[in-house]
Amino acid sequence: MEAAEEGIRNGQQGSADVSGVGGKSADPGFAAGSGACPGAEAVIDQSNAPAGISFCQQYAEPTTPVLTVGLIRNAFAELKLPAGELVIQPPDGLTLVNFDTNFYTTSTRPIARTVTLLGRRVTLEATPSTFHWSFGDGERLSTSDPGAPYPSLRVTHNYLRKDTYRPSLGTTYTGRYRVDGGPWHQIPGTVTINGTGQALRAIEAEPRLASY
The missing domain is CATH 2.60.40.10 (Immunoglobulins)
Structure with a gap:
């Protein structure tokens, strides 16, 4: 996580394995800044999240029914x-x-x-x-x-x-x-x-x- 904070301070973007954060088994992505989760829900339990980082739970777009x-x-x-x-x-x-x-x-x-x-x-x-x-x-x-x-x-x-x-x-x-x-x-x-x-x-x- 220290490496992730360092990357954000240097203006870099990336992804990190956060499966152990907050005791959750989910693997959401993360983004910096407020409003960083457009079209997705922020993970509620962010007690262990570094300041300025939002953890986003992504959802797949609904598929259009196909005429078969x-x-x-x-x-x-x-x-x-x-x-x-x-x-x-x-x-x-x-x-x-x-x-x-x-x-x-x-x-x-x-x-x-x-x-x-x-x-x-x-x-x-x-x-x-x-x-x-x-x-x-x-x-x-x-x-x-x-x-x-x-x-x-x-x-x-x-x-x-x-x-x-x-x-x-x-x-x-x-x-x-x-x-x-x-x-x-x-x-x-x-x-x-x-x-x-x-x-x-x-x-x-x-x-x-x-x-x-």
Whole structure:
């Protein structure tokens, strides 16, 4: 400490190990003169401090929250996305056994939502990429094809026995995002939304003699 006092008297600045001063275990820095601790708190116990020296307890500046891809991915996963509209042909909840029942969806367009994260304007875009067809009889099929209306039979299923089934559609979305109108970036991972089943009754056709 005598060396520190000598340095101050000679107009020099420096640092010193003061871990034993006043019985404290802290290691604050020191500065000379009154008001020498701007933006910091002076150590209260200065009973052993030489005259003209203030011991300052420094504090780190608070960090600014960073908008991460993880936060954006969580926001994407929490979007209220539709499962997709399931269309079945023949219509009216009725089909035939051993018949090509047609399935398709019209829910194929990207869906955009804008959210605010940490004060930033983030645009999220979800695009249907995979369609999961559950036919209600234990058979399932996943395609990138959304199917199409009759007569373009691209996603079909044959029911082998008469019964009432509940086919359903699930949709997997891929996503991208941009911040404050900037460039688009891909969102890691996907989100899958499963829909509820529709009642569909499969019946056997009865042959009828019309004329002879």
